[in-house]
Amino acid sequence: MNVVMTIAGSDSGGGAGIQADLKTFQELGVFGTSVVTALTAQNTMGVHDIFATTSAFVRSQAAAVFSDFPVQAAKTGMLASSEIIRETAEILRMQDLQLVVDPVMVAKGGEQLLGMEAVRDLREHLIPLSTVITPNIPEAEVLTGMKIHNENQIAKAAEHLLELGANCVVMKGGHVDDPDFATDAVYFENGHSFKMTTKRVRTRHTHGTGCTFSAAITAFLGQGWTVEESIVAAKQFIQLAIEQELGLGSGSGPTNHFAYRKSKEKCEVEIIEA
Template sequence: MIALTIAGSDSGGGAGIQADLKTFQELGVFGTSAITALTAQNTLGVHDIMAAEPAFVAAQLHALFEDFEITAAKTGMLFSPAIIDVVAATMQQQHIPLVVDPVMIAKGGATLLAQQAVQTMKEVLLPVATVCTPNIPEAEVLAGMTITTASDVAQAAQRLMALGAKNIVMKGGHLSGVDAVDTVFLEDGSVFTMTTPRIDTKATHGTGCTFSAAITAGLANGQELKEAIIEAKRFIQAAIVHPLGIGHGHGPTNHFAYNRYDCEVFVDEA
Protein backbone atom coordinates (compact mmCIF):
# COMPACT_ATOMS: atom_id res chain seq x y z
CA MET A 1 0.00 0.00 0.00
CA ILE A 2 1.05 3.60 -0.64
CA ALA A 3 0.56 6.62 1.62
CA LEU A 4 1.25 10.31 1.02
CA THR A 5 2.49 12.99 3.39
CA ILE A 6 2.07 16.66 2.48
CA ALA A 7 4.22 18.54 4.95
CA GLY A 8 7.42 20.44 5.68
CA SER A 9 10.91 19.00 5.83
CA ASP A 10 12.64 18.81 9.23
CA SER A 11 16.39 18.85 8.71
CA GLY A 12 16.76 17.37 12.20
CA GLY A 13 14.82 14.30 11.14
CA GLY A 14 12.45 14.13 14.10
CA ALA A 15 9.28 15.69 12.69
CA GLY A 16 7.65 16.60 9.40
CA ILE A 17 8.26 14.65 6.22
CA GLN A 18 11.10 12.68 7.77
CA ALA A 19 9.03 11.49 10.75
CA ASP A 20 6.11 10.62 8.49
CA LEU A 21 8.18 8.51 6.11
CA LYS A 22 9.88 6.68 8.98
CA THR A 23 6.47 5.91 10.48
CA PHE A 24 5.09 4.69 7.16
CA GLN A 25 8.09 2.41 6.73
CA GLU A 26 7.77 0.93 10.23
CA LEU A 27 4.10 0.17 9.56
CA GLY A 28 4.70 -1.52 6.23
CA VAL A 29 3.52 1.26 3.94
CA PHE A 30 5.40 2.76 0.99
CA GLY A 31 5.70 6.51 1.59
CA THR A 32 5.46 9.31 -0.95
CA SER A 33 5.77 13.01 -0.14
CA ALA A 34 4.96 16.51 -1.29
CA ILE A 35 7.16 19.04 0.49
CA THR A 36 5.55 22.35 1.43
CA ALA A 37 8.55 24.00 3.08
CA LEU A 38 12.17 23.51 4.04
CA THR A 39 13.28 24.19 7.60
CA ALA A 40 16.71 24.72 9.12
CA GLN A 41 15.93 22.86 12.32
CA ASN A 42 17.37 20.75 15.11
CA THR A 43 16.22 19.66 18.56
CA LEU A 44 16.94 23.16 19.88
CA GLY A 45 14.48 24.86 17.54
CA VAL A 46 13.61 26.11 14.07
CA HIS A 47 16.26 28.51 12.78
CA ASP A 48 14.82 29.34 9.35
CA ILE A 49 11.94 28.42 7.04
CA MET A 50 11.72 28.57 3.26
CA ALA A 51 8.24 27.84 1.92
CA ALA A 52 7.73 26.15 -1.44
CA GLU A 53 5.88 27.97 -4.18
CA PRO A 54 2.23 26.84 -4.20
CA ALA A 55 2.53 25.94 -7.89
CA PHE A 56 5.41 23.60 -7.06
CA VAL A 57 3.38 21.94 -4.31
CA ALA A 58 0.64 21.43 -6.89
CA ALA A 59 3.18 19.99 -9.34
CA GLN A 60 4.39 17.48 -6.76
CA LEU A 61 0.85 16.36 -6.00
CA HIS A 62 -0.03 16.05 -9.69
CA ALA A 63 3.06 13.94 -10.34
CA LEU A 64 2.24 11.61 -7.44
CA PHE A 65 -1.44 11.06 -8.18
CA GLU A 66 -0.69 10.63 -11.89
CA ASP A 67 1.51 7.60 -11.22
CA PHE A 68 0.84 6.08 -7.79
CA GLU A 69 -2.25 4.37 -6.39
CA ILE A 70 -2.20 6.25 -3.11
CA THR A 71 -4.66 4.83 -0.56
CA ALA A 72 -4.42 7.46 2.22
CA ALA A 73 -2.86 10.88 2.73
CA LYS A 74 -2.03 13.27 5.53
CA THR A 75 -1.13 16.91 5.92
CA GLY A 76 1.32 18.46 8.32
CA MET A 77 2.95 21.89 8.11
CA LEU A 78 1.24 23.77 5.26
CA PHE A 79 2.46 27.26 6.22
CA SER A 80 0.42 29.58 3.96
CA PRO A 81 -3.15 30.15 2.72
CA ALA A 82 -2.07 29.60 -0.88
CA ILE A 83 -0.53 26.20 -0.11
CA ILE A 84 -3.62 25.18 1.87
CA ASP A 85 -5.81 26.15 -1.09
CA VAL A 86 -3.72 24.01 -3.45
CA VAL A 87 -3.78 21.00 -1.13
CA ALA A 88 -7.52 21.25 -0.45
CA ALA A 89 -8.36 21.61 -4.14
CA THR A 90 -6.25 18.57 -5.00
CA MET A 91 -7.65 16.39 -2.22
CA GLN A 92 -11.23 17.27 -3.16
CA GLN A 93 -10.58 15.43 -6.42
CA GLN A 94 -9.27 12.31 -4.70
CA HIS A 95 -11.48 9.73 -3.01
CA ILE A 96 -9.10 8.61 -0.29
CA PRO A 97 -8.94 9.23 3.47
CA LEU A 98 -7.22 12.46 4.48
CA VAL A 99 -5.71 12.94 7.95
CA VAL A 100 -5.23 16.61 8.85
CA ASP A 101 -2.67 17.37 11.55
CA PRO A 102 -3.16 21.13 11.98
CA VAL A 103 0.48 21.94 12.68
CA MET A 104 0.85 25.47 14.03
CA ILE A 105 3.72 25.71 16.52
CA ALA A 106 7.00 23.78 16.74
CA LYS A 107 8.13 22.29 20.07
CA GLY A 108 10.63 25.14 20.43
CA GLY A 109 7.92 27.75 19.89
CA ALA A 110 8.46 28.68 16.24
CA THR A 111 5.32 29.55 14.25
CA LEU A 112 4.76 27.01 11.46
CA LEU A 113 1.42 28.33 10.20
CA ALA A 114 0.96 31.93 9.13
CA GLN A 115 -1.82 33.62 11.12
CA GLN A 116 -3.89 34.36 8.03
CA ALA A 117 -3.70 30.67 7.10
CA VAL A 118 -5.76 29.58 10.11
CA GLN A 119 -9.00 30.85 8.58
CA THR A 120 -8.15 29.20 5.26
CA MET A 121 -7.57 25.91 7.04
CA LYS A 122 -10.96 26.19 8.70
CA GLU A 123 -12.75 27.12 5.49
CA VAL A 124 -11.22 24.83 2.86
CA LEU A 125 -9.13 22.08 4.46
CA LEU A 126 -11.21 20.84 7.39
CA PRO A 127 -14.21 20.21 5.09
CA VAL A 128 -12.16 17.61 3.17
CA ALA A 129 -10.63 16.01 6.28
CA THR A 130 -11.55 12.45 7.16
CA VAL A 131 -10.00 12.97 10.57
CA CYS A 132 -8.38 15.97 12.28
CA THR A 133 -5.84 15.46 15.10
CA PRO A 134 -5.34 18.74 17.00
CA ASN A 135 -3.54 19.09 20.30
CA ILE A 136 -5.22 21.36 22.84
CA PRO A 137 -3.53 24.66 21.78
CA GLU A 138 -4.34 23.95 18.12
CA ALA A 139 -7.93 23.04 18.96
CA GLU A 140 -8.29 26.27 20.95
CA VAL A 141 -7.24 28.30 17.92
CA LEU A 142 -9.44 26.41 15.47
CA ALA A 143 -12.48 26.29 17.75
CA GLY A 144 -12.04 29.81 19.11
CA MET A 145 -12.31 28.85 22.78
CA THR A 146 -10.33 27.95 25.88
CA ILE A 147 -10.12 24.23 26.68
CA THR A 148 -9.48 23.06 30.23
CA THR A 149 -12.19 20.47 31.02
CA ALA A 150 -13.66 17.35 29.42
CA SER A 151 -16.77 19.39 28.61
CA ASP A 152 -14.59 21.96 26.82
CA VAL A 153 -12.95 19.15 24.84
CA ALA A 154 -16.34 17.89 23.67
CA GLN A 155 -17.56 21.37 22.78
CA ALA A 156 -14.42 22.16 20.79
CA ALA A 157 -14.66 18.86 18.92
CA GLN A 158 -18.25 19.64 17.95
CA ARG A 159 -17.17 23.03 16.63
CA LEU A 160 -14.48 21.41 14.49
CA MET A 161 -16.96 18.86 13.17
CA ALA A 162 -19.33 21.72 12.34
CA LEU A 163 -16.53 23.15 10.18
CA GLY A 164 -16.60 19.93 8.16
CA ALA A 165 -14.06 17.55 9.68
CA LYS A 166 -15.77 14.15 9.87
CA ASN A 167 -13.86 12.70 12.85
CA ILE A 168 -11.81 14.38 15.57
CA VAL A 169 -8.99 13.13 17.78
CA MET A 170 -8.58 15.63 20.60
CA LYS A 171 -5.10 14.94 21.94
CA GLY A 172 -4.90 15.49 25.68
CA GLY A 173 -1.20 15.82 26.31
CA HIS A 174 -1.49 19.51 27.21
CA LEU A 175 -4.26 18.94 29.76
CA SER A 176 -3.55 18.32 33.45
CA GLY A 177 -3.72 14.92 35.11
CA VAL A 178 -1.58 11.92 36.01
CA ASP A 179 -2.50 10.22 32.73
CA ALA A 180 -2.68 11.58 29.21
CA VAL A 181 -6.19 11.15 27.80
CA ASP A 182 -7.05 11.52 24.11
CA THR A 183 -10.76 11.74 23.27
CA VAL A 184 -11.98 10.56 19.88
CA PHE A 185 -15.24 11.78 18.36
CA LEU A 186 -16.42 9.71 15.40
CA GLU A 187 -18.75 10.63 12.58
CA ASP A 188 -21.36 8.10 13.72
CA GLY A 189 -21.71 9.90 17.05
CA SER A 190 -19.69 7.44 19.11
CA VAL A 191 -16.95 8.62 21.46
CA PHE A 192 -14.03 6.81 23.08
CA THR A 193 -10.96 7.73 25.07
CA MET A 194 -7.38 6.45 24.93
CA THR A 195 -5.47 6.69 28.20
CA THR A 196 -1.73 6.24 28.72
CA PRO A 197 0.62 7.12 31.56
CA ARG A 198 2.09 10.60 31.27
CA ILE A 199 5.84 10.34 30.59
CA ASP A 200 8.28 12.90 32.03
CA THR A 201 10.54 13.42 29.02
CA LYS A 202 11.87 16.09 26.66
CA ALA A 203 11.96 13.58 23.78
CA THR A 204 8.64 14.67 22.29
CA HIS A 205 9.71 16.34 19.05
CA GLY A 206 7.53 15.11 16.21
CA THR A 207 4.87 13.41 18.33
CA GLY A 208 1.96 14.95 16.42
CA CYS A 209 3.50 14.21 13.03
CA THR A 210 4.26 10.64 14.00
CA PHE A 211 0.81 9.97 15.48
CA SER A 212 -1.06 11.33 12.45
CA ALA A 213 1.30 9.45 10.11
CA ALA A 214 0.57 6.21 11.96
CA ILE A 215 -3.18 6.77 11.52
CA THR A 216 -2.57 7.41 7.82
CA ALA A 217 -0.54 4.22 7.48
CA GLY A 218 -3.31 2.23 9.13
CA LEU A 219 -5.90 3.66 6.75
CA ALA A 220 -3.61 3.02 3.79
CA ASN A 221 -3.39 -0.61 4.91
CA GLY A 222 -7.18 -0.89 4.93
CA GLN A 223 -7.81 -0.66 8.67
CA GLU A 224 -11.06 0.78 9.97
CA LEU A 225 -10.59 4.29 11.34
CA LYS A 226 -11.05 3.35 15.01
CA GLU A 227 -8.53 0.51 14.72
CA ALA A 228 -6.07 2.79 12.92
CA ILE A 229 -6.36 5.46 15.64
CA ILE A 230 -5.83 3.00 18.51
CA GLU A 231 -2.84 1.36 16.80
CA ALA A 232 -1.38 4.80 16.09
CA LYS A 233 -1.66 5.62 19.78
CA ARG A 234 0.29 2.44 20.59
CA PHE A 235 2.90 3.49 18.03
CA ILE A 236 3.44 6.97 19.45
CA GLN A 237 3.32 5.86 23.07
CA ALA A 238 6.07 3.30 22.42
CA ALA A 239 8.04 5.98 20.60
CA ILE A 240 7.82 8.30 23.63
CA VAL A 241 8.46 5.66 26.31
CA HIS A 242 11.68 4.45 24.64
CA PRO A 243 13.57 7.63 23.64
CA LEU A 244 16.67 7.68 21.46
CA GLY A 245 18.59 10.26 23.50
CA ILE A 246 19.51 12.34 20.46
CA GLY A 247 20.21 16.08 20.50
CA HIS A 248 20.44 18.69 23.24
CA GLY A 249 16.87 20.02 23.19
CA HIS A 250 13.48 18.45 22.55
CA GLY A 251 14.72 15.12 21.21
CA PRO A 252 12.88 13.04 18.62
CA THR A 253 10.59 10.15 19.41
CA ASN A 254 11.82 6.64 18.65
CA HIS A 255 10.25 5.39 15.43
CA PHE A 256 11.91 1.99 15.89
CA ALA A 257 10.15 1.34 19.20
CA TYR A 258 6.76 0.06 17.98
CA ASN A 259 8.28 -3.00 16.36
CA ARG A 260 10.64 -3.67 19.29
CA TYR A 261 8.54 -3.15 22.43
CA ASP A 262 5.01 -3.87 23.60
CA CYS A 263 2.93 -0.84 24.56
CA GLU A 264 -0.55 -0.87 26.08
CA VAL A 265 -3.24 1.75 25.58
CA PHE A 266 -6.38 1.73 27.74
CA VAL A 267 -9.42 2.28 25.53
CA ASP A 268 -12.73 3.26 27.14
CA GLU A 269 -16.01 3.56 25.26
CA ALA A 270 -17.92 6.66 26.36
Protein backbone atom coordinates in the same frame (compact mmCIF):
# COMPACT_ATOMS: atom_id res chain seq x y z
CA MET B 1 1.84 -2.58 -1.75
CA ASN B 2 -0.27 0.11 -0.12
CA VAL B 3 0.79 3.67 -0.95
CA VAL B 4 0.34 6.71 1.31
CA MET B 5 1.37 10.36 1.12
CA THR B 6 2.57 13.09 3.44
CA ILE B 7 2.10 16.74 2.53
CA ALA B 8 4.24 18.60 5.03
CA GLY B 9 7.45 20.47 5.79
CA SER B 10 10.95 19.05 5.89
CA ASP B 11 12.78 18.86 9.25
CA SER B 12 16.54 18.84 8.70
CA GLY B 13 16.95 17.28 12.15
CA GLY B 14 14.84 14.30 11.12
CA GLY B 15 12.55 14.23 14.15
CA ALA B 16 9.38 15.77 12.73
CA GLY B 17 7.79 16.68 9.40
CA ILE B 18 8.14 14.50 6.34
CA GLN B 19 11.18 12.74 7.79
CA ALA B 20 9.17 11.49 10.78
CA ASP B 21 6.27 10.64 8.50
CA LEU B 22 8.35 8.58 6.09
CA LYS B 23 10.06 6.71 8.94
CA THR B 24 6.64 5.88 10.37
CA PHE B 25 5.33 4.73 6.99
CA GLN B 26 8.36 2.49 6.52
CA GLU B 27 8.01 1.02 10.01
CA LEU B 28 4.36 0.18 9.38
CA GLY B 29 4.90 -1.46 6.00
CA VAL B 30 3.43 1.07 3.59
CA PHE B 31 5.13 2.86 0.69
CA GLY B 32 5.50 6.54 1.53
CA THR B 33 5.41 9.40 -0.96
CA SER B 34 5.79 13.08 -0.15
CA VAL B 35 4.95 16.63 -1.12
CA VAL B 36 7.28 19.15 0.52
CA THR B 37 5.57 22.39 1.56
CA ALA B 38 8.52 24.02 3.32
CA LEU B 39 12.19 23.48 4.10
CA THR B 40 13.25 24.12 7.67
CA ALA B 41 16.69 24.43 9.21
CA GLN B 42 16.13 22.91 12.64
CA ASN B 43 17.45 20.58 15.28
CA THR B 44 16.39 19.54 18.78
CA MET B 45 17.06 23.08 20.04
CA GLY B 46 14.61 24.79 17.71
CA VAL B 47 13.84 26.11 14.22
CA HIS B 48 16.55 28.37 12.80
CA ASP B 49 15.17 29.17 9.35
CA ILE B 50 12.18 28.38 7.11
CA PHE B 51 11.94 28.45 3.34
CA ALA B 52 8.40 27.90 2.06
CA THR B 53 7.85 26.31 -1.34
CA THR B 54 5.40 27.86 -3.79
CA SER B 55 1.86 26.62 -4.20
CA ALA B 56 2.67 25.87 -7.85
CA PHE B 57 5.53 23.58 -6.81
CA VAL B 58 3.24 21.87 -4.29
CA ARG B 59 0.86 21.15 -7.17
CA SER B 60 3.71 19.86 -9.37
CA GLN B 61 4.90 17.42 -6.71
CA ALA B 62 1.39 16.14 -6.01
CA ALA B 63 0.58 15.78 -9.70
CA ALA B 64 3.75 13.76 -10.27
CA VAL B 65 2.85 11.33 -7.48
CA PHE B 66 -0.86 11.00 -8.19
CA SER B 67 -0.24 10.40 -11.89
CA ASP B 68 1.90 7.35 -11.15
CA PHE B 69 0.97 5.92 -7.72
CA PRO B 70 -2.36 4.62 -6.33
CA VAL B 71 -2.41 6.62 -3.08
CA GLN B 72 -4.89 5.16 -0.58
CA ALA B 73 -4.39 7.65 2.27
CA ALA B 74 -2.70 10.99 2.82
CA LYS B 75 -1.88 13.32 5.68
CA THR B 76 -1.18 17.02 5.87
CA GLY B 77 1.19 18.63 8.34
CA MET B 78 2.83 22.02 8.13
CA LEU B 79 1.14 24.07 5.41
CA ALA B 80 3.00 27.34 5.46
CA SER B 81 0.56 29.76 3.81
CA SER B 82 -3.02 30.36 2.71
CA GLU B 83 -1.99 29.73 -0.88
CA ILE B 84 -0.53 26.32 -0.04
CA ILE B 85 -3.58 25.38 2.07
CA ARG B 86 -5.99 26.27 -0.74
CA GLU B 87 -3.82 24.51 -3.35
CA THR B 88 -3.58 21.40 -1.19
CA ALA B 89 -7.34 21.32 -0.66
CA GLU B 90 -7.98 21.69 -4.39
CA ILE B 91 -5.59 18.84 -5.16
CA LEU B 92 -7.03 16.50 -2.53
CA ARG B 93 -10.62 17.26 -3.46
CA MET B 94 -9.99 15.48 -6.76
CA GLN B 95 -8.66 12.31 -5.11
CA ASP B 96 -10.49 9.31 -3.68
CA LEU B 97 -8.54 8.69 -0.49
CA GLN B 98 -8.62 8.84 3.29
CA LEU B 99 -7.25 12.13 4.66
CA VAL B 100 -5.68 12.85 8.04
CA VAL B 101 -5.28 16.55 8.85
CA ASP B 102 -2.66 17.37 11.47
CA PRO B 103 -3.29 21.13 11.88
CA VAL B 104 0.27 22.27 12.64
CA MET B 105 -0.16 25.90 13.66
CA VAL B 106 1.22 26.46 17.17
CA ALA B 107 4.92 26.21 18.08
CA LYS B 108 6.09 24.45 21.24
CA GLY B 109 6.62 27.85 22.85
CA GLY B 110 3.00 28.80 22.18
CA GLU B 111 3.60 31.08 19.19
CA GLN B 112 0.95 30.87 16.46
CA LEU B 113 2.60 29.81 13.19
CA LEU B 114 -0.30 30.64 10.86
CA GLY B 115 -2.03 33.96 10.27
CA MET B 116 -5.78 34.23 10.67
CA GLU B 117 -6.40 34.07 6.91
CA ALA B 118 -4.56 30.76 6.75
CA VAL B 119 -6.49 29.46 9.77
CA ARG B 120 -9.72 30.42 8.04
CA ASP B 121 -8.67 28.63 4.86
CA LEU B 122 -7.80 25.53 6.88
CA ARG B 123 -11.24 25.61 8.48
CA GLU B 124 -13.14 26.25 5.26
CA HIS B 125 -11.22 24.23 2.68
CA LEU B 126 -9.23 21.43 4.29
CA ILE B 127 -11.11 20.27 7.39
CA PRO B 128 -14.27 19.45 5.38
CA LEU B 129 -12.19 16.96 3.36
CA SER B 130 -10.74 15.19 6.39
CA THR B 131 -11.39 11.66 7.54
CA VAL B 132 -9.59 12.45 10.80
CA ILE B 133 -8.27 15.69 12.28
CA THR B 134 -5.75 15.51 15.14
CA PRO B 135 -5.43 18.84 16.98
CA ASN B 136 -3.75 19.29 20.34
CA ILE B 137 -5.40 21.66 22.78
CA PRO B 138 -3.65 24.88 21.61
CA GLU B 139 -4.45 24.05 17.98
CA ALA B 140 -8.09 23.31 18.82
CA GLU B 141 -8.31 26.66 20.60
CA VAL B 142 -7.08 28.47 17.48
CA LEU B 143 -9.39 26.54 15.16
CA THR B 144 -12.50 27.03 17.29
CA GLY B 145 -11.83 30.35 19.02
CA MET B 146 -12.63 28.66 22.34
CA LYS B 147 -10.64 28.45 25.56
CA ILE B 148 -10.26 24.80 26.57
CA HIS B 149 -9.61 23.95 30.21
CA ASN B 150 -11.78 20.92 31.01
CA GLU B 151 -13.49 17.86 29.54
CA ASN B 152 -16.72 19.68 28.71
CA GLN B 153 -14.82 22.31 26.74
CA ILE B 154 -12.84 19.59 24.93
CA ALA B 155 -16.13 17.97 23.87
CA LYS B 156 -17.60 21.30 22.72
CA ALA B 157 -14.50 22.11 20.68
CA ALA B 158 -14.63 18.68 19.06
CA GLU B 159 -18.30 19.17 18.23
CA HIS B 160 -17.44 22.48 16.56
CA LEU B 161 -14.77 20.79 14.42
CA LEU B 162 -17.20 18.04 13.44
CA GLU B 163 -19.64 20.74 12.35
CA LEU B 164 -16.93 22.10 10.04
CA GLY B 165 -17.04 18.78 8.17
CA ALA B 166 -14.52 16.47 9.82
CA ASN B 167 -15.64 12.83 10.08
CA CYS B 168 -13.61 12.22 13.24
CA VAL B 169 -11.75 14.44 15.72
CA VAL B 170 -8.91 13.23 17.94
CA MET B 171 -8.33 15.78 20.69
CA LYS B 172 -4.79 15.01 21.79
CA GLY B 173 -4.22 15.26 25.52
CA GLY B 174 -0.50 15.84 25.72
CA HIS B 175 -1.05 19.42 26.89
CA VAL B 176 -3.59 18.47 29.56
CA ASP B 177 -2.24 18.88 33.10
CA ASP B 178 -2.35 15.26 34.26
CA PRO B 179 0.89 14.05 35.86
CA ASP B 180 0.12 10.35 35.47
CA PHE B 181 -1.77 9.75 32.23
CA ALA B 182 -1.91 10.98 28.62
CA THR B 183 -5.52 10.82 27.46
CA ASP B 184 -6.80 11.50 23.96
CA ALA B 185 -10.52 12.02 23.36
CA VAL B 186 -11.98 10.72 20.09
CA TYR B 187 -15.27 11.95 18.62
CA PHE B 188 -17.13 10.74 15.52
CA GLU B 189 -19.76 12.51 13.44
CA ASN B 190 -22.28 9.76 14.27
CA GLY B 191 -22.08 10.64 17.98
CA HIS B 192 -19.80 7.78 19.03
CA SER B 193 -16.90 8.79 21.27
CA PHE B 194 -14.27 7.23 23.48
CA LYS B 195 -11.04 8.04 25.30
CA MET B 196 -7.60 6.45 24.95
CA THR B 197 -5.32 6.52 27.98
CA THR B 198 -1.69 5.57 28.43
CA LYS B 199 0.82 6.24 31.18
CA ARG B 200 2.46 9.63 30.82
CA VAL B 201 6.17 9.39 30.08
CA ARG B 202 8.38 12.01 31.69
CA THR B 203 10.91 12.81 28.97
CA ARG B 204 12.23 15.72 26.96
CA HIS B 205 12.34 13.55 23.83
CA THR B 206 8.97 14.44 22.34
CA HIS B 207 9.90 16.26 19.13
CA GLY B 208 7.62 15.19 16.30
CA THR B 209 5.06 13.31 18.37
CA GLY B 210 2.11 14.91 16.56
CA CYS B 211 3.60 14.24 13.13
CA THR B 212 4.36 10.64 14.02
CA PHE B 213 0.91 9.98 15.51
CA SER B 214 -0.94 11.35 12.47
CA ALA B 215 1.42 9.49 10.12
CA ALA B 216 0.69 6.23 11.93
CA ILE B 217 -3.06 6.80 11.55
CA THR B 218 -2.48 7.43 7.84
CA ALA B 219 -0.44 4.26 7.46
CA PHE B 220 -3.10 2.09 9.08
CA LEU B 221 -5.91 3.73 7.09
CA GLY B 222 -3.90 3.11 3.92
CA GLN B 223 -3.90 -0.59 4.73
CA GLY B 224 -7.67 -0.71 5.00
CA TRP B 225 -8.05 -0.55 8.77
CA THR B 226 -11.14 1.19 10.16
CA VAL B 227 -10.78 4.71 11.51
CA GLU B 228 -11.17 3.55 15.11
CA GLU B 229 -8.69 0.69 14.67
CA SER B 230 -6.20 3.06 13.06
CA ILE B 231 -6.42 5.63 15.83
CA VAL B 232 -5.99 3.10 18.64
CA ALA B 233 -3.05 1.42 16.91
CA ALA B 234 -1.45 4.82 16.27
CA LYS B 235 -1.76 5.64 19.98
CA GLN B 236 0.11 2.42 20.72
CA PHE B 237 2.75 3.30 18.13
CA ILE B 238 3.48 6.79 19.53
CA GLN B 239 3.43 5.57 23.14
CA LEU B 240 6.20 3.08 22.37
CA ALA B 241 8.11 5.67 20.37
CA ILE B 242 8.11 7.97 23.41
CA GLU B 243 8.81 5.26 25.98
CA GLN B 244 11.86 3.91 24.15
CA GLU B 245 13.61 7.21 23.56
CA LEU B 246 16.78 7.43 21.48
CA GLY B 247 18.49 10.05 23.65
CA LEU B 248 19.56 12.14 20.68
CA GLY B 249 20.17 15.89 20.72
CA SER B 250 20.61 18.48 23.44
CA GLY B 251 17.03 19.75 23.43
CA SER B 252 13.63 18.24 22.65
CA GLY B 253 14.88 15.04 21.05
CA PRO B 254 13.12 12.81 18.51
CA THR B 255 10.98 9.82 19.37
CA ASN B 256 11.97 6.26 18.46
CA HIS B 257 10.20 5.36 15.23
CA PHE B 258 11.70 1.86 15.35
CA ALA B 259 10.15 0.69 18.63
CA TYR B 260 6.77 -0.58 17.41
CA ARG B 261 7.68 -3.81 15.64
CA LYS B 262 9.95 -4.91 18.48
CA SER B 263 7.71 -4.14 21.44
CA LYS B 264 4.06 -3.63 20.57
CA GLU B 265 2.89 -6.42 22.87
CA LYS B 266 4.28 -4.47 25.86
CA CYS B 267 2.15 -1.35 25.33
CA GLU B 268 -1.25 -1.00 26.94
CA VAL B 269 -3.83 1.50 25.74
CA GLU B 270 -6.91 1.72 27.95
CA ILE B 271 -10.10 2.41 26.02
CA ILE B 272 -12.87 4.19 27.91
CA GLU B 273 -16.18 4.24 26.08
CA ALA B 274 -18.35 7.33 26.55
